[in-house]
Amino acid sequence: xxxxxxxxxxxxxxxxxFTVARLGFADFNELHRMLLFRDLRLLLAFATAVTLxxxxxxxxxRKLKLAPVALHxxxxxxxxxxxxxxxxxxxxxxxxxxxxxxxxxLSLATLSGIFxxxxxxxxxQKTLGTAAGGC
Amino acid sequence: MTNNYWPWWVGGGLxxxxxxxxxxxxxxxxxxxxxxxxxxxxxxxxxxxxxxxNQRLENLLFLVxxxxxxxxxxxxxxxxxxxGAKLSTxxxxxxxxxxxxxxxxxxxxxxxxxxxxxxxxxxSGHGLSGCGRLQPPSLIxxxxxxxxxxxxxxxxxxxxx
Numbered sequence: 001x002x003x004x005x006x007x008x009x010x011x012x013x014x015x016x017x018f019t020v021a022r023l024g025f026a027d028f029n030e031l032h033r034m035l036l037f038r039d040l041r042l043l044l045a046f047a048t049a050v051t052l053x054x055x056x057x058x059x060x061x062r063k064l065k066l067a068p069v070a071l072h073x074x075x076x077x078x079x080x081x082x083x084x085x086x087x088x089x090x091x092x093x094x095x096x097x098x099x100x101x102x103x104x105x106l107s108l109a110t111l112s113g114i115f116x117x118x119x120x121x122x123x124x125q126k127t128l129g130t131a132a133g134g135c
Numbered sequence: 136m137t138n139n140y141w142p143w144w145v146g147g148g149l150x151x152x153x154x155x156x157x158x159x160x161x162x163x164x165x166x167x168x169x170x171x172x173x174x175x176x177x178x179x180x181x182x183x184x185x186x187x188x189n190q191r192l193e194n195l196l197f198l199v200x201x202x203x204x205x206x207x208x209x210x211x212x213x214x215x216x217x218x219g220a221k222l223s224t225x226x227x228x229x230x231x232x233x234x235x236x237x238x239x240x241x242x243x244x245x246x247x248x249x250x251x252x253x254x255x256x257x258x259s260g261h262g263l264s265g266c267g268r269l270q271p272p273s274l275i276x277x278x279x280x281x282x283x284x285x286x287x288x289x290x291x292x293x294x295x296x
Contacts, residue, residue: 005190005193006192006193006196008160008161008193009157009160009161009193009194009196009197009200010193010196010197010199010200011156011200012153012156012157012160012165012197012200013196013197013198013199013200013201013203013204014200014201014203014204014207015149015152015153015156015200015204016150016153016165016167016200016201016204016259017200017201017202017203017204017205017206017207017208018204018205018207018208019141019146019149019150019153019204020146020150020201020204020205021204021205021208021209021212022140022141022146022208022211022212023140023141023143023146023150024140024141025146026205027140027223028222028223028225028226029223029224029225029226030140030223032223032225032226032288033225035284035285035287035288036285036288036289036292037285041140041142041143042143044143044144044147045143045144045146045147045150046147046150046262047147048143048144048147048148048151049146049147049148049150049151049154049263049267050151050262050263050266050267051151052147052148052151053150053151053154053155053263053264053266053267053268054266054267054268054269056151056152056154056155056267057155057267057268057269060155060159063159064158064159064162065162066158066162066163066164066268068270069255069256069261069265069268069270069271069272069273070255070272071271071272071275072255072272074253074254074255075254075255075272075275075276076254076275076276076279077253077254078249078250078251078252078253078254078255078276079250079254079261079275079276079277079279079280079283080250080279080280080283081246081249081250081253081254082246082247082250082251082254082257082280082283083250083279083280083281083282083283083284083287084243084246084250084283084284084287085243085244085245085246085247085250086243086247086258086280086284087283087284087285087287087288087291088230088239088242088243088246088287088291089239089240089243089244089247090222090223090226091240091243091244091247092167092168092247092251092257092258092259093167093168093171093247093248093251093257093258093259094167094201094257094258094259096244096247097167097198097201097202097205098201098202098204098205098208099205099222100202100205101201101202101203101204101205101206101209102205102206102208102209102214102220103206103209103220104220104221104222106221106222106236106237106240107222107240109236109237109240109241109244110240110241110243110244110247111244112241112244113240113241113242113243113244113245113246113247113248114171114244114245114247114248115171115175115248116241116244116245116248117244117245117246117247117248117249117250117251117252118168118171118172118175118248118249118252119175119248120245120248120249121172121248121249121252121253122172122175122176122252128253
């Protein structure tokens with residue numbers, strides 16, 4: 001199975017963007033209500049996705065040889081800073097792109113911030129220490 | 136925009152399909168924050184050391200796909216491009232509009248970009264892919280960013296509303 005190379009990433013990207021948006025994950029109101037436990041729909045969706053992914057990885061584990069995710073000194077503090085930024089902006093990296101696709105021009109402010117944050121991390125990567133794997 | 140969002144089981148199922156299809160097709164785990172970092176550092180050969188998706192065009196198309204997928208979803212959901220789309224009402228209630236909104240989004244964005252890179256993943260890389268593979272660092276990171284986001288949201292409601 002070897003599809004045209006650029007479809008290998010374009011199609012999953014399209015499906016990811018479409019699904020996240022149609023779920024309401026790109027909507028600050030929906031995310032904020034989830035984080036306040038006022039609406040459990042998105043939490044259920046996320047839990048379902050993870051559960052099904054665990055099963056699918058079990059099924060396909062022979063085909064996949066992915067490197068294990070390494071624990072390093074940035075894993076926890078980095079996640080904490082992301083959690084803070086997520087609650088404030090309502091945006092995880094993919095959602096910033098989705099909002100831009102929906103013509104929400106304010107998302108350019110979020111996206112610029114994200115790129116500044118990435119650049120800042122790259123600049124101080126040696127001091128901060130980060131996993132080599134990039135996801 | 137009316138709230139005609141999908142029920143949880145439809146979206147959950149499709150997200151799982153993306154989480155398994157991406158590594159099956161590309162030999163590398165799904166992860167948006169890493170893809171953004173590779174886009175930003177497109178000049179360097181191995182900015183984040185994830186060779187299979189280091190092909191620049193494919194990396195770019197993944198991100199373009201997310202953006203276009205969001206645009207199509209907006210169109211299907213009754214909010215086509217150019218219809219003056221705004222952020223949701225709760226955001227403006229908490230942070231105000233104009234310069235204040237821009238500053239909150241920019242500062243929060245820095246935290247999202249820096250935090251996900253330092254942590255080595257975001258909602259897709261750690262949350263979906265890493266947790267789906269039952270990787271302990273990803274399980275810890277996901278618990279931390281969910282926990283902090285929940286706590287911060289409760290504090291925001293207390294302080295800003």
